[in-house]
């Protein structure tokens with residue numbers, strides 16, 4: 001007898017019919033003799049609707065009350081799914097995140113899971129019940145309700161699987177697996193048989209919304225095998241595991257992209273000790289996440305500095321820079337909105353020089369101007385105009401032969 005954690009995302013539990021379908025998938029696993037813990041998201045676009053209502057009240061609502069509001073979404077689903085399982089003749093019990101023993105940091109909106117007390121879930125599993133847990137939520141030390149960041153139900157599932165020492169964690173969603181790129185944008189995207197933890201972590205961090213990055217981090221740290229699969233179609237999904245051989249010797253496994261990026265450039269920075277640390281400490285203190293950073297020195301012994309941030313942080317970043325302008329003594333700041341980041345990811349890059357060069361020449365051939373670049377061992381990211389984002393992804397998908405991966409496997 002095994003222990004399986006299954007997670008079903010928003011579309012998969014979008015209405016009562018879909019919840020029936022989910023219940024059947026859970027029952028199939030239980031009928032195989034497994035203990036089952038199910039993690040669910042809020043139904044359909046519920047979280048977006050809740051955010052929308054809050055924004056009608058205030059542009060900047062209290063983060064504590066936002067968490068109070070958003071966690072209700074998942075609670076609807078757990079109640080409905082547990083009832084459905086009971087109606088079908090199976091013993092089931094639903095738990096909120098805090099009832100399930102999920103303890104998080106004291107941060108609203110983006111808390112990390114610190115610890116899970118599995119006693120209650122284990123007792124229920126031992127007495128033969130299916131346990132249904134609300135994703136995306138937990139409680140901090142002082143009893144405040146917290147959320148794990150958008151898409152965080154994946155992380156609830158993997159963290160529970162790790163804590164319960166589950167045999168497997170299956171992430172059921174609205175696509176049949178992890179694709180070479182987002183199939184919603186690129187029709188020739190192909191499903192991958194497997195992806196390594198490291199590649200998936202890069203893809204998730206670089207914008208592939210199919211898995212929450214922290215879920216992949218947990219899976220890697222605890223060596224938890226993950227499978228991403230469809231809640232509707234009964235086909236093999238994508239395995240995420242430690243070692244994965246490259247498909248047909250390709251160097252790139254996938255392409256991730258995201259828009260909503262702004263480049264900030266500071267001109268005329270004095271070249272002296274402490275300048276960069278003053279700027280980036282001030283931004284960090286104001287919770288502004290900086291991504292790519294480029295510094296160039298000009299002949300007059302002043303430097304220009306560019307960095308990329310999320311466009312939603314632009315106003316706050318400009319305010320911070322204005323506040324430190326006098327002490328740091330730079331000349332002026334310029335911003336460019338409407339940018340996107342397109343990244344190629346693959347562990348095959350480590351041993352293949354020239355992958356970045358090929359990426360740049362493909363973009364040049366498509367007349368796409370590269371505004372910023374960053375690399376790691378297994379990825380190359382470029383910042384380009386958001387208008388050319390999908391065109392860039394399509395060109396790279398062809399150039400790195402990702403469309404040649406067979407769509408259906410025998």
Ligand code: ADP
Nearest residue numbers: 009010011173174178179181182184208209210
């Ligand atoms: P869920 O509600 O089940 O958590 P999400 O919307 O969070 O579902 O994630 C699934 C979506 O991720 C897909 O519909 C797809 O558009 C998007 N996606 C982005 N990149 C990829 C990729 N490389 N492979 C598969 N899906 C991707």
Ligand code: ASP
Nearest residue numbers: 041047136150151152153
């Ligand atoms: N319901 C939350 C969201 O929409 C969490 C999740 O679905 O994973 O972000």
Ligand code: MG
Nearest residue numbers: 009151209210
């Ligand atoms: Mg998701």
